Amino acid sequence: MIEVGPIWDRVFMVGGPGLSHPTDCCVYLVDAGEDLVMIDSGAGPGVGQIVKNVVTIGYSIHQIKEIVATHCHIDHIGGLAFLKGLCGCMVIAHDRDVEGIELGDARLTAANLYDLDYDPVKVDIVLKEEMETHSFGDLEFHFIHTPGHTPGSIAVYLDLDCGRVLFGQDVHGPFCDEWGSDINQWRRSMEKLLDLEADVLCEGHAAIIKDRAEVRRHIESQLRRYQNL
Ligand SMILES: [Zn+2]
Numbered sequence: 759m760i761e762v763g764p765i766w767d768r769v770f771m772v773g774g775p776g777l778s779h780p781t782d783c784c785v786y787l788v789d790a791g792e793d794l795v796m797i798d799s800g801a802g803p804g805v806g807q808i809v810k811n812v813v814t815i816g817y818s819i820h821q822i823k824e825i826v827a828t829h830c831h832i833d834h835i836g837g838l839a840f841l842k843g844l845c846g847c848m849v850i851a852h853d854r855d856v857e858g859i860e861l862g863d864a865r866l867t868a869a870n871l872y873d874l875d876y877d878p879v880k881v882d883i884v885l886k887e888e889m890e891t892h893s894f895g896d897l898e899f900h901f902i903h904t905p906g907h908t909p910g911s912i913a914v915y916l917d918l919d920c921g922r923v924l925f926g927q928d929v930h931g932p933f934c935d936e937w938g939s940d941i942n943q944w945r946r947s948m949e950k951l952l953d954l955e956a957d958v959l960c961e962g963h964a965a966i967i968k969d970r971a972e973v974r975r976h977i978e979s980q981l982r983r984y985q986n987l
Pocket residue numbers: 829831907928931
């Protein structure tokens with residue numbers, strides 16, 4: 759069972775189904791010393807509970823300086839506007855998903871499927887490269903462009919004292935023409951994630967895997983699941 763609190767070293771779970779709201783993706787918080795960095799923000803209706811969860815584990819919401827939007831779907835970006843208004847944090851996303859985040863088209867954001875309203879926000883740090891590293895607080899955040907689920911999907915990894923943590927988010931797909939999904943790009947993106955040999959995988963909706971061999975098996979099983987598409 760997934761609970762609010764520590765996952766691994768400086769990584770915490772602060773939101774997700776059963777923790778903040780049923781529509782939320784898994785929301786993670788990284789303690790980077792001076793900065794707290796949030797990975798995704800949930801769908802919106804649960805953002806107040808996410809804030810409470812941050813406080814419950816002993817942090818101030820105003821310590822959040824950056825939020826990474828791993829892609830432009832509402833279950834990941836719906837809480838951005840509220841959090842940005844509350845703590846003035848910077849939003850980080852890939853260039854190819856900026857349109858969905860800044861203009862909020864209901865099909866690009868999948869808000870039509872969730873029957874939710876999305877409040878658009880400006881992206882402050884636009885990622886454009888295949889791979890980029892940015893320092894926040896005392897940690898280096900490595901961003902990898904992993905298109906497939908959406909054109910601007912990204913994964914993030916950190917090398918912490920006790921190993922490599924990968925925020926793979928929507929590793930499991932799914933794929934839809936309205937989102938600009940591309941299964942062949944996704945396969946190449948999953949190969950990139952396998953090459954990282956992460957010790958921990960924080961996925962976007964269900965799994966937190968804390969074993970290097972299991973992380974590999976999980977990603978490979980997703981590749982097999984879609985092999986006939
Ligand atoms: Zn998605």
